[in-house]
Amino acid sequence: MSKTNDFLSFQGQTNQTPYLIEVDRADGLYIYDKKGKAFMDMIAGVAVNNIGHNHPKVINALKSQIDRHLHVMVYGEYVQDAQLEFSKRLCSVLPNKLNTVYPVNSGTEANEAALKLAKRITNRTELISFRGSYHGSTHGSLSVSGNETKKQAYRPLLPDVQFLEFNSIDELERITERTACVIIETVQGDAGVRVPSSKFIKTLRDRCTEVGALLIFDEIQCGMGRTGKLFAFEHFNVTPDILTLGKALGGGMPIGALVSSQENLHQFTFEPMLGHITTFGGHPVICAAANAFLEVMEEEINFNNVEKLGALIESELSSEIEIIEIRRIGMMLALDMISFERVEKVVSKCLEKGLIAFWFLSHPDSFRLSPPLNISETQVLDACRIIKEAIEETKD
Numbered sequence: 310m311s312k313t314n315d316f317l318s319f320q321g322q323t324n325q326t327p328y329l330i331e332v333d334r335a336d337g338l339y340i341y342d343k344k345g346k347a348f349m350d351m352i353a354g355v356a357v358n359n360i361g362h363n364h365p366k367v368i369n370a371l372k373s374q375i376d377r378h379l380h381v382m383v384y385g386e387y388v389q390d391a392q393l394e395f396s397k398r399l400c401s402v403l404p405n406k407l408n409t410v411y412p413v414n415s416g417t418e419a420n421e422a423a424l425k426l427a428k429r430i431t432n433r434t435e436l437i438s439f440r441g442s443y444h445g446s447t448h449g450s451l452s453v454s455g456n457e458t459k460k461q462a463y464r465p466l467l468p469d470v471q472f473l474e475f476n477s478i479d480e481l482e483r484i485t486e487r488t489a490c491v492i493i494e495t496v497q498g499d500a501g502v503r504v505p506s507s508k509f510i511k512t513l514r515d516r517c518t519e520v521g522a523l524l525i526f527d528e529i530q531c532g533m534g535r536t537g538k539l540f541a542f543e544h545f546n547v548t549p550d551i552l553t554l555g556k557a558l559g560g561g562m563p564i565g566a567l568v569s570s571q572e573n574l575h576q577f578t579f580e581p582m583l584g585h586i587t588t589f590g591g592h593p594v595i596c597a598a599a600n601a602f603l604e605v606m607e608e609e610i611n612f613n614n615v616e617k618l619g620a621l622i623e624s625e626l627s628s629e630i631e632i633i634e635i636r637r638i639g640m641m642l643a644l645d646m647i648s649f650e651r652v653e654k655v656v657s658k659c660l661e662k663g664l665i666a667f668w669f670l671s672h673p674d675s676f677r678l679s680p681p682l683n684i685s686e687t688q689v690l691d692a693c694r695i696i697k698e699a700i701e702e703t704k705d
Contacts, residue, residue, distance in 0.1 A: 337362060406550075423567055426567070436453055441456075452467035481512055502637065537638065
């Protein structure tokens with residue numbers, strides 16, 4: 310039996326048509342299969358490998374921590390250098406009110422914890438989210454995600470969840486003194502890269518403050534430099550009450566983070582104590598990788614260059630007549646075509662030609678590009694050439 314057949318037989322599947330690249334190794338922008346073929350990873354593992362694959366500083370941090378110790382205790386009981394160094398570094402680049410970190414295993418767990426924390430602090434039950442949103446696939450995160458097709462088979466989900474129209478200021482009046490929290494992707498990802506107006510975000514902040522609802526920014530996909538700033542909320546000069554992170558934060562390792570004030574996170578310690586529990590959250594090896602990732606972001610990533618190269622991709626591909634619209638912020642791009650069938654042909658041809666693009670769950674008429682932030686201009690131009698060729702070669 311081939312490895313592909315083994316994969317399909319022994320591993321649970323989420324997609325009827327997986328890419329089936331038999332991965333041998335990865336380095337920088339490239340993934341190499343067992344036959345030595347190189348693939349340009351122009352989605353960075355879906356906005357995870359923001360500093361490319363196998364960055365040497367991350368690898369060295371992993372090896373160093375592995376030599377010291379692995380898991381020693383459930384999160385929160387022992388003082389561990391890797392956890393502490395990571396948390397201090399993350400807080401050092403955040404606004405003062407976001408001064409305490411609760412590391413968890415994934416972005417969706419960070420969102421689950423954020424929803425619980427908001428209920429605990431406010432003693433309210435209503436959760437407000439936005440149409441088109443994606444916050445994860447666990448029950449609570451799915452409950453506040455906007456894709457009804459993905460939710461229908463798993464109902465009943467959480468009660469008392471309301472959905473507003475994204476970027477509609479008039480809708481914000483529906484946030485009231487019943488509302489525990491509003492959770493929002495600072496830039497919507499799965500909906501096809503939807504960037505809100507500054508006025509909308511500032512009005513949202515003011516409304517939450519007015520009625521005592523907590524504002525949660527989900528930056529699991531749009532954070533960590535993806536938009537051309539370390540955090541997407543920096544574009545709007547607005548600070549949330551709770552921030553959730555994941556994906557790129559681990560430098561290729563699995564992590565999520567719930568970030569808020571020390572006062573807020575203290576609520577998890579009483580009535581009841583252990584208000585949120587995680588066995589492997591804050592795993593020392595993962596925290597070492599995350600700390601190294603943040604160091605790379607500080608020392609090696611030029612955010613002006615992220616914007617410059619994102620604009621270059623947009624410029625190179627906007628001349629293609631079959632690309633109806635490009636929505637972009639930094640190096641987070643959605644490229645609209647006439648149909649999912651057209652997107653599927655182009656994405657498949659790109660894969661055949663050694664370039665990885667992908668589509669969106671909630672906006673299948675688009676394909677996504679989210680390359681590593683340290684991609685070079687030469688690599689950008691090469692990638693755009695391949696995409697143009699794929700469009701041309703798949704025309705009817």
